[in-house]
Amino acid sequence: MATKTSNSTKSLYQSYIIEEYHLKQEPYYVPVGDEIQLFEAAYAQRIPVIFKGPTGVGKTRFVEYMSWKLGVNLTKVKKGKKSENATQQDNLPLVTIACHEDLTASDLVGRYLLEGDQTVWIDGPLTRAVKVGGICYLDEVVEARKDTTVLIHPLTDHRRMLPVEKRGELLEAADGFLLVLSYNPGYQSALKDLKHSTRQRFVSIEFNPPPREIEAEIVSHEAKIDIDIAMQLAQLGEKIRNLREHGLGEGASTRLLIYAGKLIAAGIEPRRACQVAVNWSVTDDQSLQNSIEEVTASIFE
Amino acid sequence: MNNKKKTNFNKILKTLPPDVKDQFDKSRPHLEEYLTGDQFRLWVDSGVQIASQSNSSWDITVNLFRVSPIMTGLLKPDDFMKWLNVGEDLACQYPMLGTAYFSSSPAALHNMQAEHISDWADLGSNLYKGTWKSGTLSNRFFESSGALLEQLTFEELARFAEFIDILAKHSYDLSSECLSLALRLFPLVGDDKTGFISLSLNLVETGWRQLKAFYDSSLKSLPKIDPSQRKRFLGLAERLHTSGVPNMPNTILEISQALQLINKREHGQLLDIAAPLIDLHPSAFPEFIKSSPIVLNKVSFDKLDSWCAEGKRLLQTNPDGAMAFFKIESSRSEKFLEDISSSVDFSAISNLIELYCRALAGEEINLADSRELVEKNIGWVAADSPTTEGSTVYLPETVDRYSKKSQNFLWYKVVSTHQVGRMEFGSFRFNFYGTSHRFDNLRNALDNKTSEIAGSNVSAATDIQRFFNLFEERQLSLDIFSIVEDGRVDAKIKDEYKGISKGYKSIQSDALALRPNVRELKSREALLELLVQISLGETQPISVPKKYKTQALNIVKIARHCMNAQSTVEDTAEATIRIYRILIDVLNDEVDEDDWDPLDFEDESSEGDNFSDPEGLQQSLDSMGSASGDDPADTLEENYNSPQEVDYRGEFKPELTQLLEKLREQGQFRDGDNDSESITQEMMEEFAQNTVELSQELNEGVGSITNDEVVENMLKEVGLQKPESLEGGQGPLVHIDETGGELEADEPETFVYDEWDFRAGDYKPRWCIVRQKYMAEGEDAYYGSIVQSYGNLVMQVRRQFELLVPETMRKQRRLQDGEDIDIDDVIETMVDIKTGSSPNEKMYWRRNKVHRDVAVVFLLDTSASTAEAIDDSKSINDQSTAPEDPVEYMLWLRSRRGEGSKRTYKRIIDLEKEALILLINAIEAIGDTYGIYGFSGYGRENVEFYTIKDVDELFSDKVKRRIDRISPLHATRMGPAIRHSTSKLASLDARTKLMFLISDGRPQDRGYSREGVEKEYAVHDTKMALDEARSKGINPFCLTVDRNGHDYLKTMMTEMGYEVLDDIHALPHRLLYLYRKLTT
Structure with a gap:
């Protein structure tokens, strides 16, 4: 979750007010399919989106990329036509909230805090996104408590409203606001599935590990290693994913491959790098580790 | 005077039966000549004297007279007289022995000094104790003496007689049996007869009853042992015996059986290693020897020594552990053996490699022992070479090619990579109309031509078959295709998997070293061999017949063009057509020693990707397949032999594999609609007729199986796999000897578990088989009747349990x-x-x-002892439990009758069942995950595990019916049942995991023990199993209705939940109470 402190201090560390955070540089993203067009279309129509897919395939990177891309367009449009709304951000803000088991509705909406001898209302991140009209990205949403759905539902249909119960308010979402959820259908148990009433308020974009060539390109770029090694890493990733049905909860993510690539770039011997960054990260099972070890040994010299 | 005397004899002899006279007359001339007159007279006197002893003793005289002439040849006259005297004395004293003495003499004295004659007679007569039996024995002794003396010195004979005598005090029959066994035994014993006899004497003192068995087993075992080691063996046997090893005869038999499995020359060495064990721990010696063949299968002799040394070290600290070590029944032993051995077993690596293969191929690949494929009889024959049939990689059972374990493992890895490579890189996905990227397509044109000629309208079952149909010489085309394709796969693997390519190359060069010498082959075979060696990456010049040098170069060129990472299987097919075309023109004739020329093809390799068919080839390719195409090599075809297989590649049968795959697909869609063209009976027949992949091994003479049978087997393999019957019956018991080794779970629904041996302080690896079955179903009326009979309580309990369900949210301040x-x-x-x-x-x-997240497994002891009646007089009136509903009542009544007896008493198991029903009722109210299982069994290979309700199964009428059928069965082997439940619980995702063990008594089972420590062994294993459960976050609780339970439960359940019910009737109530307490 982004930092909660509202007062920004400039000197020692970089700190953003939640709703003001936006990407300044183009994030690196290589499209695998038509996801960019889809998202653009959905955003244009303000249809909420769900990203489905295993960890580390670029869901978060994609939402960052899209917020940047849409933000750039936004800026262009504004500069070209009307510039009356000066308080509006030039870019599209991105509010990312990592959901966890104890994330409650008030964590999203806001709460009263005690300050000296009075209470002060603090807006939650969702409220801020609604107000400012940015993309609110709820990562791993199934982890959150069920009461959060109370908030999600009115925001995601034609109403586009956020009820702020404690203050007796009903907030209308600003124009640029879009709710994006991500979830990983693979590893959550059936208990933690999304309810249909929730799911069916979104369009779903599926993310899967990219094909070997694209993945190699990504790894090569991110880890700054040459494409040959990146190809081998991508090959390893592909092979490990083959084991998904055999006791491996999830295959090696692109992120892990990038880590391995970075270690290699830093001078770690490839097999060792894969061992610590990939093999030991994907599983604790000894026999699986051994098998992956052999696969690694087959691929890397 | 002389004459007078003579007539005297005659007169006396005439009074005797005529036989005597006859014999006398026969022997007389010889004797008269040999003896002096006096001596002769004494001889005759003796005869007469003996004959006059009793009515029947004339018979002895006859024998005396009969053997005398023979004896004269063996003895000097003086000794003869001595022999005669001894004989006369013996015969007069013990008439019963006379005949034997005389008639055995010739044989005996053949090997005996004359001075021993009287001693010999004494030996024999000593055995005679005046009874008929002892007489017989004594006679036996005399009769056997000759044969015995062939083997023994006289002193040894004397010791042996002493032994016989002592043994006879116990039993005459035994004694004479041993005597006759000894006759056969002594030739086997070797030099040390004395040792053997003293061992026998020793045995008489300590355990004469075993003697016969000992002799019997010696007779069987000695031939198995190296003659030079027999003496040593017997010595060791004696030491074993004196140090108190029980059941010696059996032990030596077992030892010898083990020795038989080992090269005789190595017996000495083995005994060298083993002998010191006797001093340390006598019973370790036989165990060590018994295990040694297994150990030697894996390691060499010097390693055996270090294995033994490890055992010895263990002996000093933990004798029981050491025994398990020597029996290879402990994990430590296995591990040590594994560490020192260089060979790699399939079983040890199968999991690892299986996952490896799956990762590589991305398919559900299984791994199996090559023998399994051969046993299926669907066309593969080599049991020790790797292969694949498209879905399973078959590997040899064990690999010991290299002296280092890592290299052997590498071999396995390379082999499986190659086999998987065939799948990954599409060897079996050949598409007849697929495009080849590196060659021009000749297939289709050729196909048109051949089908015109053949006019055959049966379409090929598979693409690859269609391809091979193009060739006249099917075998040749298959050989070329296999080599080129394997070479392509190798190239692809080396390109794709850089890491393994080094190891791969080394295996390839090892394979190259094993190739036959080209110069010994005929021309066509030589060119094929050239192809093989190229495919293995040979870079040195290879000899080729001079006159075929251009052809050879062309082959190299084509092959090189195909065997690289860019090619596909279709390219292989194109290359095959071309090489075939070249080779078909090469006569398979012998080549003279001088007609060979080394072909240096190194420079060809840098040709790059530009490839065009060699000149001249184009035309001949065009002519191929046309009507009466000139077939010059026709006549020589008979002599053609396929090249020797490359060991790491194993058998390659693309045609069979593709067919199998297609059949499999067909099998899958059998019920649904299947649009793809299916394989018809005719296709199969056509296939069986044409393919060379089958006829190959038929020529090799592997059994009398025909192609049709193979086809049948194939159909069986793919389609008609009968589902294992789920009949939950309490099936027949298979008995496996307790002393056997590890077990394998080869059937579905069987699981293997280790067992804890507390003495050895180690696990016995893979020791028990748990067979999981569903409990058979009975009537569900039983369930209803119980619920009804407990009426009020059921409601009450349900309400109590409902209170347990927590609010989902609890405010925390x-x-x-x-x-x-x-x-x-x-x-x-x-x-x-x-x-x-x-x-x-x-x-x-x-x-x-706050959510309730409980998973619980109830383990119900259904051993025979639960059939025990609960000792109370107030028997429950059957009628009172009868359901009121008429339909249910009828069912209930029938089921009662079905059980055969009208029980008016309750058994322990009945109460267990009732408690269970109440519990189910209660748990259903709160929605916990639960499973109910019964266990019993007989022996370690038959731990029956009955599912009454599986943890992921919902409660249903089925469950009700199963409960009805819970009934007492066999013994109680708790350990494996607990381990199985643990594994079930461990796979569940719940915060509280509970294992409820409801039993009636202590764990006991046949062989759930070591000698004399049965109780502790079982208790300790159970304890260990429960400890394992706890370490997996499962909370075990034992509830027992055994009134003596305190004894063993205390040791077993230290710091674990347990409770002993004093009043069995309290079981249902108590169980519910406990459940509530434990889960909240």
């Missing part, structure tokens, strides 16, 4: 941070601040989710 501020706390804090005392900052509250 006084937190540092939370959902919201708690007004009360804030006011308090404000008051604190105003009054100046330090404020409490915890004033937030939040709702906490």
Whole structure:
């Protein structure tokens, strides 16, 4: 979750007010399919989106990329036509909230805090996104408590409203606001599935590990290693994913491959790098580790 | 005087039966000549004297007269007289022995000094104790003496007679049996007869009853042992015996059986290693020898020594552990053996490699022992070479090619990589109309031509078959295709898997070293061999017949063009057509020694990707397949032999594999609609007729199986796999000897578990088989009747349990941070601040989710002892439990009758069942995950595990019916049942995991023991199993209705939950109470 402190201090560390955070540089993203067009279309129509897919395939990177891309367009449009709304951000803000088991509705909406001898209302991140009209990205949403759905539902249909119960308010979402959820259908148990009433308020974009060539390109770029090694890493990733049905909860993510690539770039011997960054990260099972070890040994010299 | 005397004899002899006279007359001339007159007279006198002893003793005389002439040849006259005297004395004293003495003499004296004659007679007569039996024995002794003396010195004979004598005190029959066994035994014993006899003597003192068995087993075992080691063997046997090893005869038999499996020349060495064990721990010696063949299968002799040394070290600290070690029944032993051995077993690596293969191929690949494929009889024949049939990689059972383990493992890895490579890189996905990227397509044109000629309208079953149909010489085309394709796969693997390519190359060069010498082959075979060696990456010049040098170069060129990472299987097919075309023109004739020329093809390799068919080839390719195409090599075809297989590649049968795959697909869609063209009977027949992949091994003479049978087997393999019957019956018991080794779970629904041997302090690896079955179903009326009979209690319990269900959210106050501020706390804090005392900052509250997350397994002991009646007189009236509903009542009544007896008493198991039903009722109310299982069994290979309700199964009428059928069965082997339940619980995702063990008595089973420590062994294993459960976060609880339970439960359940019920009737109530307590 982004930092909660509202007062920004400039000197020692970089700190953003939640709703003001936006990407300044183009994030690196290589499209695998038509996801960019889809998202653009959905955003244009303000249809909420769900990203489905295993960890580390670029869901978060994609939402960052899209917020940047849409933000750039936004800026262009504004500069070209009307510039009356000066308080509006030039870019599209991105509010990312990592959901966890104890994330409650008030964590999203806001709460009263005690300050000296009075209470002060603090807006939650969702409220801020609604107000400012940015993309609110709820990562791993199934982890959150069920009461959060109370908030999600009115925001995601034609109403586009956020009820702020404690203050007796009903907030209308600003124009640029879009709710994006991500979830990983693979590893959550059936208990933690999304309810249909929730799911069916979104369009779903599926993310899967990219094909070997694209993945190699990504790894090569991110880890700054040459494409040959990146190809081998991508090959390893592909092979490990083959084991998904055999006791491996999830295959090696692109992120892990990038880590391995970075270690290699830093001078770690490839097999060792894969061992610590990939093999030991994907599983604790000894026999699986051994098998992956052999696969690694087959691929890397 | 002489004459007178003579007539005297005659007169006396005439009074005797005529036989005597006859014999006398026969022997007389010889004797008269040999003896002096006096001596002769004494001879005759003796005869007469003996004959006059009794009515029947004339018979002895006859024998005396009969053997005398023979004896004269063996003895000097003086000794002869001595022999005669001894004989006369013996015969007069013990007429019963006379005949034997005389008639055995010739044989005996053949090997005996004359001075021993009287001693010999004494030996024999000593055995005679005046009874008929002892007489017989004594006679036996005399009769055997000759044969015995062939083997023994006289002193040894004397010791042996002593032995016989002592043994006879116990039993005459035994004694004479041993005597006759000894006749056969002594030739086997070797030099040390004395040792053997003293061992026998020793045995008489300590365990004469075993003697016969000992002799018998010696007779069987000695031939198995190296003659030079037999003496040593017997010596060791004696030491074993004196040090008190029980059941010696059997032991030596077992030892010898083990020795038989080992090269005789190595017996000495083995005994060298083993002998010191006797001093340390006598019973370790036989165990060590018995295990040694297994150990030697894996390691060499010097390693055996270090294995033994490890055992010895263990002996000093933990004798029981050491025994298990020597029996290879402990994990430690296995591990040590594994560490020192260089060979790699399939079983040890199968899991690892299987996952490896799956990762590589991305398919459900299985791994199996090559023998399994051969046993299926669907066309593969080599049991020790790797292969694949498209879905399974078959590997040889064990590999010991290299002296280092890592290299052997590498071999396995390379082999499986190659086999998987065939799948990954599409060897079996050949598409006849697929495009080849590196060659021009000749297939289709050729196909048109051949089908015109053949006019055959049966379409090929598979693409690859269609391809091979193009060729006249099918075998040749298959050989070329296999080599080129394997070469292509190798190239692809080396390109794709850089890491393994080094190891791969080394295996390839090892394979190259094993190739036959080209110069010994005929021309066509030589060119094929050239192809093989190229495919293995040979870079040195290879000899080729001079006159075929251009052809050879062309082959190299084509092959090189195909065997690289860019090619596909279709390219292989194109290359095959071309090489075939070249080779078909090469006569397979012998080549003279001088007609060979080394072909240096190194420079060809840099040709790059530009490839065009060699000149001249184009035309001949065009002519191929046309009507009466010139077939010059026709006549020589008979002599053609396929090249020797490359060991790491193994058998390659693309045609069979593709067919199998297609059949499999067909099998899958059998019920649904299947659009793809299916394989017809005719296709199969056509296939069986044409393919060379089958006829190959038929020529090799592997059994009498025909192609049709193979086809049948194939069909069986793919389609008609009968589902294993789920009949939960209490099936027949298979008995496996307790002393056997590890077990394998080869059937579905069987699981293997280790067992804890507390003495050895180690696990016995893979020791028990748990067979999981569903309990058979009975009537569900039983369930209803119980619920009814407990009526009130059921309701009460249900209500109590419902109270257990927690609210999903519980408000938690006084937190540092939370959902919201708690007004009360804030006011308090404000008051604190105003009054100046330090404020409490915890004033937030939040709702906490509290969910009940319980998984529980009930393990019900259904051993025979639960059939015990509960000793109470107030037998429950059957009628009172009868259901009121008429239909249910009828069912209930029938089921009662079905059980055969009208029980008016309750058994322990009945109460267990009742308690269970109440519990189910209660648990259903709160929705916990639960499973109910019964266990019993007989022996370690038959731990029956009956599913009454599986943990992931919903409660249903089925479950009700199964409960009805719970009934007492066999013994109680708790350990494996607990381990199996543990594994079930461990796979569940729940916060509280509980294992409820409901039993009636202590764990006991046949062989759930070591000698004499049965109880402790079982108890310790059970304890260990429960400890394992705890370490996996499972909370075990034992509830027992055994009144003596305290004895063993205490040791077993230290710091674990347990309870012994004094009053069995309390079981249902108590169980419910405990469940409630334990889960909240």
